[in-house]
Amino acid sequence: MPSNVLSRLLDSGPGDEIGVLETVFQAAPFPIAIVDHAAALLFANGTFRREWMGDSRQPTALSAILHPGDQDSFHQTIQGLTLDSPAERLELRVMDPNGSQRWVLATFAPLGKNLKGQLLSAVHLTDITDQRRQVEELIERESRWDNALVSSVSGVWDHNYATGQKYYSPVWRQIRGMSPEDPLAASTKEWLELVHPDDHDHVIHAIERQNAGDPAYAVFDYRERHKQGHWIWIECRGACVEWDANGKATRVVGTDTDITARKAAEETTAQMSRRLDMALEISGIGVYESDFSTGEVEWDERMFRIYGLAKSEEVKIGGLWENFLHPDDAARVQANVLANIEEGKRFSDEYRVILRDGSERVVRTRTMSFVDGNGHQKMVGANWDVTADVTLHRELERAKTLAEARNRELEAARSSIEHNAMHDYLTDLPNRRYLDEMLDRVAAECARDRHGIAILHIDLDRFKQINDTLGHSAGDMMLKHAAKVLKGTIRKGDFVARIGGDEFVILSKFEGSPRKLSHLADRIIKELRKPVSYEGHDCRFGASIGIACHTGVEVDARQLLLNADIALYRAKNRGRNRHEFFSADTQNEIISTKRISDEILLALERDEFIPYYQLQFDAATLEISGVETLARWMHPERGMLSPDKFLEMAEELDVVSVIDGTILDKALADFRDWRSNGLSIPKLSVNVSYRRLHDASLSRKLKKLKIEPGTVSFELLESIFLDDCDDDILKNLARIKKLGIDIEIDDFGTGHASIISLLRLNPRALKIDRELVRLVSQSQKQRKMVGSIIEIGKSLNIEVVAEGVETTEQIRILRDLGCDVLQGYALARPMPRSSIPDFILSGRWRTGESTQPDGRKRHATDN
Structure with a gap:
């Protein structure tokens, strides 16, 4: 009704007002009534009266037909309405004239005020009893299933692939030790990281088949890592409930159940079964059970084996077993069984049986009787073949007799045995x-x-x-x-x-x-x-x-x-x-050697072995061409020690390879640090021991270091490479070269390696021994020898390095002879990693400053 028309109706007298409203609302096809601010029923159309009042009730207030429990909320809603209020809706219970209860959706709409200033409202009731009952039934069913799932400790999951939504119940999280706030895996791949590695393929396949509706995979189990770190067994039940037009699963719902305890119980049971079966198998014990009420007898496989029978043979009380008893033992054995069955005692026996092949065996038995739950008198027992034991016992008796007869012989042999024991x-x-x-x-x-x-x-x-x-x-x-x-x-x-x-x-x-x-x-x-x-x-x-x-x-x-x-x-x-x-000196020498051995092993634990570095220079330009790594022991009491103080003992302890590996790791880290800071050092050379070259896993360990090809060389003593160098070393060297690590021969010229050896090894460089370099400025013969080595290197396309270069005269001579690289005190001394950057940036080797003595003794392993 338009608001301006309603205003005219309300401005007229009360009687006229109600009459006009009755005319308007009576024609409405739905139940409607008019109430004032106090909920007094001013008007109800015919539909309203038929549906909610009946013929017998004529209430003066609408609240009279409401359930007592809803009257307060009804009055609060009416009294809360104003002229400007929007329509209000409220679910209420209405009591039928016959006493039954129905649910309604009540809609309240303010109409305006009458002459008394009271607010009038229209009330429309819609029956929602069926909908309400359905909702309550749905809630009850959901509660029932939820309680059932919670009590069964099953977690619910719901994967809606169409919407991308996934739901996991609190119990699902609880199984995995997760709190409601814990984040879920962001993807299936991330979740699979929690699945046991041995179950990965199985889980992926099972999920695919479950989504495809394969009944064989409606239930599968797997292991998943609990939040606390241990593994739990999950039994996953799932089924597709929605599909797209192509039959592809778009929604899969299921439950997860923690079956860890069940799996443990199954494994315990299986373990006990295996142990029992193994014990019975090892001992050869056969187990049987007889039912005296039915006459049935059950034998296990070992019982049939003891009596030489096939498993298909039928066993009954008073039949098969009794026929095997030895005639001399049958009456006694059967009487013993009956007597003990009647008394309900456990008993043992031993008797002879004659098998079908005519052989005689001795059987020992242990038996007990009981009454089962059905009231059947039963007997369970074990048989085992003791023929060998009985035979052995007889033999021992005979042997005892013989032993006593031969006692004099054994006594005579005793002295011989004693002599042999002491000689x-x-x-x-x-x-x-x-x-x-x-x-x-x-x-x-x-x-x-x-x-x-x-x-x-x-x-x-x-x-x-x-x-x-x-x-x-x-x-x-x-x-x-x-x-x-x-x-x-x-x-x-x-x-x-x-x-x-x-x-x-x-x-x-x-x-x-x-x-x-x-x-x-x-x-x-x-x-x-x-x-x-x-x-x-x-x-x-x-x-x-x-x-x-x-x-x-x-x-x-x-x-x-x-x-x-x-x-x-x-x-x-x-x-x-x-x-x-x-002598005391001898003992002190042994003690000292032992102490050094212990200190070396302790030094490895404390990481006291460190690299020192000696730079190498291009003979023609004096540009830095590389750096050699030298091992040093940073002894806590004796200071910095060179290899001549510990190498021999380290070789006896077989830890040279460990020291080599430690020095290589540290040198690589320093080398990469220098290059990242812009220091131009083309390559790094590191010594490697003969024993380490026998390590079959060396190439695998080196591969993990991710060495950039062409930046690292291994220096190997010439004495390693005799012409009969074993195949294991040659194979290891070939693998090393495949990794991009160059090979250099150290101390060349001592007379071990032949040209054939060089051709077979094909090193990148060889280093002339310092003893040959030392006399090049004094001996023409020595100079010719060094020149010959350089010519050999050039002819084989092998770079030649001179070590032990200590004077500017030696630099000049070696350069004139065509040497490629120089290394020695004349250019740079060994130094720690921290000194390398300042030395390179200063360029002191060009001014000859590095040739000045530093007060230290040159080590045999320094160049």
């Missing part, structure tokens, strides 16, 4: 066990008789070469010969033993005269150096001897043996075929 089988000399007993015995005699002990520890020299070249038979003969010599040389009362390999020990009384011991040692060495004929070969070997002696009451014979071993170590290091007495 070396090859030389028949006393062995180490016998020596240990003698040491204790002689030490006790010394304490009692106040005489001394002398121990000579003898090791055969060159024995290994004879053994390796002529065979073990020749080696055995040499050992027998050595034993014969020792027994024929020692004094009366002395004790000689072979303690292992080619080592012997002489234990002698010491009367205070080391000269006699020295004469004895010399006599032994002289006799052992005489040639021994073996199958037409004159075999020669020698001996190194360490001597330790002591006089006094408190003699530690075992320490004395250790001292003799230390003296032997010194004799072998001083040239072999000699003897040495143990």
Whole structure:
């Protein structure tokens, strides 16, 4: 109704007002009523009365037909309306005349004020009972499923590929240890990083098949990393619920369930089953179960095996098994079963059975009876074949009889066994066990008789070469010969033993005269150096001897043996075929060597090995052409040490390769830093040890360093490359060159490498040994030799580097001879990484400043 017409109606008297409104609203096809500000019902059209009031009710207020619980909200809405208010909507419950309840959507629209100033409103009620019931049922169903999923600890996921929306329930997150605020994986690829590597392919394939509607993949399981880092097992159930016009899945919904505990239980059960089956299989025990109520019997595979039957044979109580019983044992065994079944006891038995092939076996059994849940009387038990045990027992009984009869023979053999236990089988000399007993015995005699002990520890020299070249038979003969010599040389009362390999020990009384011991040692060495004929070969070997002696009451014979071993170590290091007495200096030398060894190993742990660098220069222009890396030990107490102070010991410890690798890593880092800061150093050369070249994984390790081809050279000593250089080294060098790392020969000219070796190796450069360079300005012969090396290099297209260049005269001569690169104190000394930039920027080598002595001794490894 237009607002200006309504105003005229409301401005007239109350009776006229209601009459006009009745005419307008009565014609409306929907239920409508008019109420005032107090909710008094002023008017209701026919439709309203039929639907909501019926014939029996004539309420004066609209709230009278409302549910008591909705009346307050109804009044608040009416009273809150103003003339300018928009239409208000409110869901209310209306009570039918028959007492039933219906839901309505009430629409309130202000009409205007009457003469009394009261606001009149139109009310329209729409029945929404069905919609409300459907919503409530939907909410109830959703709540029921949600509660069921929560109680089953299943997380819901919903992938809508059409809209790009994905939903994951709180339980889905809870399974993975995620909080509601934790971000989800941004993509499938990122999520797959959380899937166990072994399950990647399976998960990708399963998801594809699940999306395709394959029922075989409606459920699959996999492992996923929990937020706390451990793996959990997920059982994924999913199905496509929406498809596009081409039949492609556009929405897939499913659940994830944590089945980690179930998987663990399954694995535990499987493990127990495997263990039980393995135990039964190893022991050969067969298991059976008999039902006395039905007469049925179940045998496992091992039971059939024990009785030599096929698994298809039918087993019944009173049938198959009873027929196998030995006639002499059958009555006793069956009576025993019945008696124990009735008493419900566990029992054991042993009896004989006769198999179908006629063989007789002995079976041992362990049995128990019980009543199952169905009230059936049952018996379960285990059988195992003890024929071998019984036979063995009989044999042992016979053997015991024989053993007693042969007791006298064994007693006679005892002394022979004792002799063999205390003597070396090859030389028949006393062995180490016998020596240990003698040491204790002689030490006790010394304490009692106040005489001394002398121990000579003898090791055969060159024995290994004879053994390796002529065979073990020749080696055995040499050992027998050595034993014969020792027994024929020692004094009366002395004790000689072979303690292992080619080592012997002489234990002698010491009367205070080391000269006699020295004469004895010399006599032994002289006799052992005489040639021994073996199958037409004159075999020669020698001996190194360490001597330790002591006089006094408190003699530690075992320490004395250790001292003799230390003296032997010194004799072998001083040239072999000699003897040495143990002394405090010898022990201190060993201790010092041990200390240095420990310090080297500790230095590797502390990262004390660092690179020093010596620049190399183009002989023609004196431009920097490269830098050589030199190893230094930054000792915490002795300061900076060069390789001559630690290299020999490092080789004995077999850690030179480790030091090489450490120096290379640091040098590469420094080299890259210089070049990134604009320092023009074309290449870096690094020393590599002979042992490292045997490392089969060397090329793989170098590849990880990502060395730029042509920027790094490995310097190798010429002595490594004899003409018979082994294939492993050559293969490693070939792999190294493929990585773009050049090869240089260091200390060339010492006489090891031939031209053929150079051609086979094809190095990028060779370095003339400093001893040859040192005399080029003084010796014409030396100058010619250096010139020849340079010519060889040029003819083979190999760059020639002169190291140890210390004077400007040597620079001039080497340049005139055509040398390519110069390195030495005349141009630059070895320096730490931090000094390289200032030195290069200063250009001091051009003014000759670098030739000035710096007060330091030049190391053998410096150029």
